[in-house]
Amino acid sequence: MNKAENVEPVNRIARRPASSAMEDPSETLDVLEILSRQRWLIIFLCLCGLTAGIAYALYAPVWYETNATVLINQKSAGLGGDSTGQSIVDEDILANHIELIQSRMIVGEALEQNSLVSLPSIVEQLDETKPQFDAVDYVIEQLSIVKGGEGSAKTARSLSVTFTHTEPDDAQIILTAVMKRYEQFIIAQVEQLMGRANEMVNEAKQEVESELLAAEQEHLQSRQNAPLFFQGEGSSNVYQERYRRLQEELLDIDIQESTVRTRLTRVEDTLKEMDDSGDAFDHLDKLALIDSESLERLGVFAGLQSNAADTAEFKAAMPAKMEEARTQITHLLQLNSEKQRLSSVFGPAHPKVQELESEITLVKQFLQDNQDLTSPTSAFGESALTPEGLLKAYVGFLQHDLAALAERRKELTFLASDAETKAKDLIEYELTDMILQKKIARQEALFDGIVQQLRELDTASGLSGYLYEFLEVPRMGVKSWPKLPLCALGGLMLGLFGGLFVAVANDVRDGRFRSSAELDEAIGLLSLGRVGKLNSVKQGVTGLIATELSPDAEAFRLGRTVLLPDIRSGKIRTIGFTSPMQGDGKSTVASNFAVSFSQIGLRVLLIDADLRRPSAHRFFSVGREEGLCDILNDRTPFADAIKETRADNVWVIPAGSSSSTPAELLQSSKFDEILRMASTQFDLVLVDLPPVLAVSDPVVVMPRLDSGILVVRVANVRRDEVINTIRRIESAGGQFAGCMLNAFGAGKKFDGGGGYHGYYKSDYTRPTNAGSKPARSGSLNGFSAAPAEAPVNGKAH
Template sequence: MPSPRKPESLVPSSPRSSELAIAEPTLYLPKVEVGRLFGVLLRRGWLVVLGMALAIGAMWYYVKGAPKIYVSTGSVEVSSHAPRVLNIDGLSPEDSKDLEQLRTIERNMGSSALLMRVAKANGLFTAPDFAPPGTSEQGVVAMLAQRTRVELDRGTRVVMLSVEDTDPQRAKRIVESLVSEYDLWIKDRREDLARRAGEGLAKEEEKLRDSMEQAETRLQEFRESHPVPGLEGREGSGPVTDQLGALNSQLTQAKSERLRLEAEYESFKKFDPEDPDSLGGIATTARSEEVLALSRSLQVKELEFSKIKERYLFKHPVFKEAEREVTSLKEDLVEAVRSAGQALEKSYHVALENESKLHGEVDGARTVAIGVEGVRSKFDGLKREADAARELHATVDRRLRETTLASAVAASAIAWAEPPFVPEKASKPAKKILFPLAAFAGMMGGLTLLVGVELKDGRVRDSASAARATGAPLLASLPELQAGREGDMVLLSDPASPTAEAFRRLRAVLLPPPAKPGARTVLFASAVPGEGRSLCAMNYAASLAMQGQRTLLLDGDMRRPGLSREHVRGEFGGLGDYLDGATDPAKACFQTALPNLYLLSSGPMRNDAAELLSGTRFPALLEDAYRWFDAVVIDSPPVLAVSDALAMSRYADRVCLVVRQNASERKNLRKAAELIRSSGGNLVGFVWNELSVRSKGQPAPEPVVPYSHPALSGSGETTGAGSASGESVSPTIT
């Protein structure tokens, strides 16, 4: 047997950090666990299927009882050039050139007034299959508006019409009535407007006719009282006015001639020989044509001379010849301009004298005609008044006649683009849409219910959830045992099984590090009963014993039957009796059938276990046990049931929490881990127990520790197996 280690202080201290725990035990876990989601779907997928089945069934019931709705469609084209026979404001056809007018037509075809006419035309107010009996006219129109759709097709001049109805024939008739009643409605509006306009025009025409007759009467009386020759003629039609008009015409012509000659003469006076283009604006006459011809010749010759300058020197004969020609042309042009100017001056003086004479003759003729001017002015005023009254009366009379024809002119600018047809198949209820939609809604409802049930069910179903709940890493995972083998010491009954290998893996994980060889006490705890705590403690202790370590398995559950309750007679005492000072622990310590494994019984059940564990005898017991055993494994009561496990965990080197699949709840695990850490326990991790939970009627068998007694005696005799080396050992625990 190894030499006893130096006992360490068993006084509770501040919580110790776990040697096995990493900085973040859940850091390695994925954020989204596909396997867990798949497991949830496998467990509760029936909720989704049930939701889809119920939704599809409800939709089938609805579709079976829902009335069949038929949709009849058609379209009308709005013309941009409607007939415009009359030009009366408010009575002319609709203008549909811009988008606002198209929207107006669209709105009018869906208005309540038009729908009222359509309902009356199709007898919808008395149709029991369209509206329930007793429905008001407003209600029928509202129902028709819900079933009617009028929409302008974007980017076109086409208005789409559609009507839903249970009767396919009536749906087609309603679409046709929308167009026909719209035409009649527009026509009625125009007839009403024409009637009101005609009444006003008739009254106005009568007043204007009286005014016209009075004006003509005054004009005739003035004509009879002033018999002036040429009174009704225009200016120049009478003897005097004719002469005055002729003189005025001659004066105007003379004045125009004088102005023309004056302008031409001024142009010649401003002529610059160096700038022949200055005569470009004069009128075309014989004199000006001669001057202009010389000017063009001079320009041509100057152009030629400029080319000669570039080629010859000024003393060259060609240069001199060209220079003489240019000089000669300039002299000829100046002489022609001078001669033309003198001739124009003479003609200008003659025209000025002629104009002066005509002015005198016109003044004399005007003096003669001024006597009859006053009579003519008054006559013209009366005539204008009579003409204005006649024209105004004619205009109003024409409008009045047009108004009477307004009802016969087509005012609508719409025409059928696609006439409606009788629908052959019902469009509602749309089974191809409703059933997939119901299935989707049922699936979403089932998923919602699934999530709610899963959130409400706090049971831990995988090791990742247990790691998140406890904040501790996974130490080992125990596969499911065969039925009836839940209480076996697996390392003995089936050493080649995956479960036995899992306990060996747990032994390797919990092996004390070289830095702390004395860390030999391992306490197995659980949040609630039935999670496999005793099974793990027994098999872990067996794995240490099989490795050659003298191991003490301490049954610390003094509240209920545990590892040693039904296999050790009460006369040998137990942990409770030792803590109470009533017995020696050697009487309660038995050697098991496995060499190097010893069992310390819990003894009779006690209610004062918490008080006994809070005393000093339990740490003293552990300190004495360290002298004779290489490892101590403690099987503790549930953490949340009683406080015994918390009182023992502070004296253990390591605390290992056992979590059973589908038995533990997240909140219980979180609370148990927090209590262990708060009490000073060193929670190093948890063991995931995949053993399935049995029903209450079929409880799993309790773990059994094979033993022989007595293993230890106060006299130091040894009746059990020896140490791993075969020596006879007689430990005495006092």
């Protein structure tokens, strides 16, 4: 039965499409794994680098260096109050000195003054092909200047000058000449500069001294013209105090004037109301509008009029009741005055105020009842005092008060203006005096600074703008390069970095798989098992490991377990075994699977369809004659080509005689007929096919089989080879049930340290009786399988 006759395609083993896995492989660089795989390459390159570094240190030209150290400190002008006259040198100043030391002017003059331009050790370092590169350029190139010291003196304002040369004595001579010329230049410049500075300081002293005398004279004249009330620093401004008091009095005038105007307005309104009523006694209560002070003045006014009426003629003319009425009116006025006073003190609701109110009501009632007897007109004539007359007199008082307040305001305003002007003049003088004092203080400080600088400047003893001291003078040069430890370390590091780079590049270029997970992700096939060793084909049927009790034999049992449900259900009757390239072990795997399936009672037929390099007959120790090629050429019947093997339930159809057209034979319909007959007579048919990338035979056969198993030896095959294998088979219409991994020769991630091996080290494989030895399983027709020996190293098919 071929694949075309299957009612249902084999899809029980679910996997993601290989195309998607191949189009987007997830690759990660494991640095530790790369180092482990490429360790020998890295070690080799490290040793090469170390050797090169040592060789360089032994045979390279020797260079010597000499050093000089200069401490630089700047001389200050003393104007900042610094008693030492010294300050820290700025970074820019140090940079200027560095530029000066290694300038062509200093170096060139140093070489010329000491006749060092033609020194042999310098001449031999010059390149004749570069005439522009002379001795001065060479010395400048070998000069190295560093700021600061070492350790805790790192921030010191010093310069460390280093000169490197091939001759130790000449190195000392050259650096000494350069430093001496530098010192001469500094001294010459400083003497010129400080001489001119001395003249300028003396001129400045005379100018500042004259300005100080002028400022003191100006201050003296100003104090002579000082105002009378200025007593010097800390004195008060009397005009300012007077101005403040006058302003307070003007404020009181404003308040009084406002109060009087308000009273005047109220009284005038009351008089207008009284004109509308003719009853004088009805308006006695209006007298409450008069304030206490004005009541006293009105009382005096009323007393004067009362004294004018107290004559003999008036007394003779007036009856006794008129005298009583006058007394009552006077009493009424007193009551109103007292009521107003008490109301202002205690309020209108006070009992005394209420009592006065009642008394005033009674007096007014009495006067109303005796109106004809107490008429003021009848008693006093036209000069009689009435409420209206009193209020009009009160209006006169208020108007007089307003006029007096206006006169006082005018007087106070004039006095305040005069006080303000004098206060401002005094303040201005105080400020002028303070400015003059500060001017004198500045001139004194400047004069003192110049005098201090004159004391520090001493041209006779060698003035200097910078204090420099040679902390270290040039000595005979010491060897500086090459240094064996440093060169060895540099060569080792160069070899290490080169080894790492080459290792990573080599590992990235290497297309082989690095782990089982990477293989599964790349191809998308189910893993049927993993074997670590496959015995040589020379051992024949006794070398098949499927009958053993070992982790590698268990791998075939795992694959058998995965495929068995589809085989028993009839979905899979024919399985093809192939690989990407030759030597992957696909023939050995197919033979071991045949034995493994036969162990569970299945009748298994192994067809050797690898007509170019057949090997199935050697695994099962049968003859090669009368095989598949003979059946396809109609030289041998199908039944005669089937050969029984020493393994129970396993039969083999060998490749038969050789053919020059194997692909055409396998593509014929005769091969389909062979598959049909084999599927009818046997439970399972296994077909050993050539490598996919080597020949086209598997592409022809795989679409006619129910399924296939891809054998991958990860130690040899590359990623692209496996991917191309799967693509070729799937594009032709074939399909794989899974992948069998041959891990022989691969890395640790493919070894058998875990998985099945863990169980085979446990009690599962130990004999029941402690004294008995473990028996080998899977006897082949009454004889024990030979122990597994050498793995296939390129000879398996």
